[in-house]
Amino acid sequence: MKKYSDLEFLRLTRGQKILYRLASFFAAIPRTIGGWFVALGRFIGNLFSSLGRGIADLFVTFRDGDWKTKISYLIMGFGSIARGQVMRGLLFLLFEAVFIFYMVTSGGYWLSMLPSLGKVGPHEEYDVVLDAYTTAYGDNSFKILLYGVLTIFFIIAFIYTWRANIQQNKISEQILRSGKKLRSGKDDLRSLVDDQFHKTLLALPLTGILVFTVMPIIFMVLVAFTNYDGSHDGFNNALFGWQGLANFRTMLTWSGSGVNYSATFGEILTWTLIWAFFATFTNYFLGMFVAMMINKKGIHLKKLWRTILVLTIAIPQFISLLYVSKMFAKNGIVNGLLMDLGWIAQPLPFWENPTWARVTVIVINIWIGIPYLMLIATGILMNIPADLYESSRIDGANAWQQYTKITLPYMLFITGPYLLTSFTSNMNNFNVIYLLTGGAPTNAAASGAAGSVGYTDLLITWLFKITMGADSQYYLASVIGILVFLVVAAITLVVYNVLPSIKNEEDFQ
Amino acid sequence: MNEHNEKRHMGLKASTRISNTVIYILLILMSVIWLIPFICIVLQSFRVESTWQVGYVIPRQWGWDNYIALWNSDFKRWYLNTFIIALFTAALQTVIVLCMSYTLSRFRFKMRAGLMRLMLILGLFPNMLAMIVLYRVLKDLGLTQANAVPGLILVYVASSGMGYYVSKGFFDTIPKSLDEAARIDGATRAQVLTKIILPLAKPIVIYTILTAFMAPWGDFVLARYISFGTSSGMNVAVGMYSWLQLDQIGQRYTMFCAGGVVVAIPVTILFMCLQRYYVEGVTGGAVKG
Numbered sequence: 001m002k003k004y005s006d007l008e009f010l011r012l013t014r015g016q017k018i019l020y021r022l023a024s025f026f027a028a029i030p031r032t033i034g035g036w037f038v039a040l041g042r043f044i045g046n047l048f049s050s051l052g053r054g055i056a057d058l059f060v061t062f063r064d065g066d067w068k069t070k071i072s073y074l075i076m077g078f079g080s081i082a083r084g085q086v087m088r089g090l091l092f093l094l095f096e097a098v099f100i101f102y103m104v105t106s107g108g109y110w111l112s113m114l115p116s117l118g119k120v121g122p123h124e125e126y127d128v129v130l131d132a133y134t135t136a137y138g139d140n141s142f143k144i145l146l147y148g149v150l151t152i153f154f155i156i157a158f159i160y161t162w163r164a165n166i167q168q169n170k171i172s173e174q175i176l177r178s179g180k181k182l183r184s185g186k187d188d189l190r191s192l193v194d195d196q197f198h199k200t201l202l203a204l205p206l207t208g209i210l211v212f213t214v215m216p217i218i219f220m221v222l223v224a225f226t227n228y229d230g231s232h233d234g235f236n237n238a239l240f241g242w243q244g245l246a247n248f249r250t251m252l253t254w255s256g257s258g259v260n261y262s263a264t265f266g267e268i269l270t271w272t273l274i275w276a277f278f279a280t281f282t283n284y285f286l287g288m289f290v291a292m293m294i295n296k297k298g299i300h301l302k303k304l305w306r307t308i309l310v311l312t313i314a315i316p317q318f319i320s321l322l323y324v325s326k327m328f329a330k331n332g333i334v335n336g337l338l339m340d341l342g343w344i345a346q347p348l349p350f351w352e353n354p355t356w357a358r359v360t361v362i363v364i365n366i367w368i369g370i371p372y373l374m375l376i377a378t379g380i381l382m383n384i385p386a387d388l389y390e391s392s393r394i395d396g397a398n399a400w401q402q403y404t405k406i407t408l409p410y411m412l413f414i415t416g417p418y419l420l421t422s423f424t425s426n427m428n429n430f431n432v433i434y435l436l437t438g439g440a441p442t443n444a445a446a447s448g449a450a451g452s453v454g455y456t457d458l459l460i461t462w463l464f465k466i467t468m469g470a471d472s473q474y475y476l477a478s479v480i481g482i483l484v485f486l487v488v489a490a491i492t493l494v495v496y497n498v499l500p501s502i503k504n505e506e507d508f509q
Numbered sequence: 510m511n512e513h514n515e516k517r518h519m520g521l522k523a524s525t526r527i528s529n530t531v532i533y534i535l536l537i538l539m540s541v542i543w544l545i546p547f548i549c550i551v552l553q554s555f556r557v558e559s560t561w562q563v564g565y566v567i568p569r570q571w572g573w574d575n576y577i578a579l580w581n582s583d584f585k586r587w588y589l590n591t592f593i594i595a596l597f598t599a600a601l602q603t604v605i606v607l608c609m610s611y612t613l614s615r616f617r618f619k620m621r622a623g624l625m626r627l628m629l630i631l632g633l634f635p636n637m638l639a640m641i642v643l644y645r646v647l648k649d650l651g652l653t654q655a656n657a658v659p660g661l662i663l664v665y666v667a668s669s670g671m672g673y674y675v676s677k678g679f680f681d682t683i684p685k686s687l688d689e690a691a692r693i694d695g696a697t698r699a700q701v702l703t704k705i706i707l708p709l710a711k712p713i714v715i716y717t718i719l720t721a722f723m724a725p726w727g728d729f730v731l732a733r734y735i736s737f738g739t740s741s742g743m744n745v746a747v748g749m750y751s752w753l754q755l756d757q758i759g760q761r762y763t764m765f766c767a768g769g770v771v772v773a774i775p776v777t778i779l780f781m782c783l784q785r786y787y788v789e790g791v792t793g794g795a796v797k798g
Binding site: 142146190193194195197198200201202204205206208209211212213214215216217219220223290293294296298299305307308309310311312313314315316317318319320322323324326327329331332333336337340367371375424428430431434435459460463464467474477478481484485488489492 | 525529532533535536539540542543544546547549550562563565566604605606608609611612616618624628630631633634635636637638639640641642643645646663664666667668669670671697698699702723726727729730745746749750753758762765766769772773776777780781784787
């Protein structure tokens, strides 16, 4: 593709400009995708080379170090204590003691069970005292998976700390050799509120994220490769075990007979994408339009209009959504009113007919979304320099031209990242769908699939329904979760890489 | 010439008047559409003659019956639960979010870029997935069903560091020269935060408290999971959701409306008082991306 310089680009006609932009957008896609693989390859390469360097460094440090350093390879913190940094040394030593204690008492067990996820399931056992067979419980697959992963984390943390302990020795030796003094424990404490303050600040939030976000995600990704469900809960009724890629095969390949998950998945994914598209762009343009109406010169009571709209943000969504959903029910107010007016003879099938339901959901979502967009757009519109409009008016531009040439490009530029995140969060917009329709009307064609699929179900509500259903096929839910992640990540990466506000940050400033 | 200009001026004025009238009509229409559901909820909460859904809005018989029934139901418990959750979440989450966003805005340390990228990727996973594990873990800790309140607080607060974007955007706008000046005068990093930055960051602190306080009132999925089937551990959203299911809607529909009013009033008042901060937060975050 021919690349134009800025001057050449400005000389093009409008149609040519649009074509050029589109072409460069699509031309950028293969390049970006190629770019990821290059980046990924470089990342892995770097990882290995730095790993190799790290190991080589360990040997060199051992060879060149004094006896204090050498002992520190076995007894962590020894060097620090011997050189007078007692507090640091003791912390290292404590960590090593805790690690060894944990690995001996339970970590070893979890780790050894991880490949099988448990050997002895619940079984009948003869109880001498009761003189009857009772259920005896064996291993717990769930705990094995959970604590097995945690143990691996712990081992990685230990190796990292062990290496830090050796580095510490190396640095201390260098400092002492150059004749300077080492930092005291008091200095260390002071640095925690000063130049190491970020570590203090991040300790709590990162622990929380690690335990309550990273761990569960890793666990659930692993569940996709097991047969964990309601009847294999890992302890009470049966163990679960590794299944390899079987669950992904169930979800993605076309099977001629029985339940056809791939067709159901495709159908729901298509609707999810359609929904996200309309939910994002109808809100975006209508919200912007409303903001412009309220902002227009000569319109009074601006504050009142905004307050009325913002009311919908303030009131908890579950109230408004549940209520609105009942308003549109067969015997709800909307149908009642229309029938009283004599406009319709039969209640309209807002939630009963697939197409009606899908359109109604999108329309109600406009009602939910406009206030947010109105707030965002108002702030940005006020920031557009007024002289841009002034001079364009002198040049004879009409309102529509002002909108397409000034307002829209400016808005799109500033809110590009917002549009992207709102698209992806709409794909996962559980509340609006679940509280409005619960996925209804039921999709009879997909009746064999788990989780009673409906026509307005998004992937995320389907996932939820599967886990809450009678069989709770957690493994299927987690396959869906992974696939959602892949779709969202792909969209994000492609758009992110071609978004103008990220590529040329200075354009409008 | 002059006359011509005058005419053109008049023409412009007339067209402005027409367009403004159209806009007013649209705005009034919109206001009606936006307010109708809320007006309906309020009106139906005072309906006495029947408790199920009906096709008309204005009650034939007015009274406080639904509110009295509300007072005598589990709703009191749900309301208290939600309030406790909201209070604790607001306090703890604010601390966590501010720590996170301030650090990412001000410090340049080795893992910073990697950390932000990691959180971006984590954010792309549907968080519903994590709930299955969290439920089992909390169950082992004894923090589900009847004890769902501390469990919910723990989960909300622990993962809240991910939502640092908006307040980081705000901290980015506070000039760094302020920090540097204080550092030269001998302040530690911690003193810079408490003495210089926090007083300037009032809007974002209030915004964070506000959003953290409001979120638990609307949380449905996680709360449903964790309080699963036990009325005494539910929050208002989960409890009131059950009132609209087929088996209960006949007796509870007007109670739901009354409950909706009782929940919405304090949250709405709070929101309206702090709306200015909310707008600043939202727009700041959106622009920064």
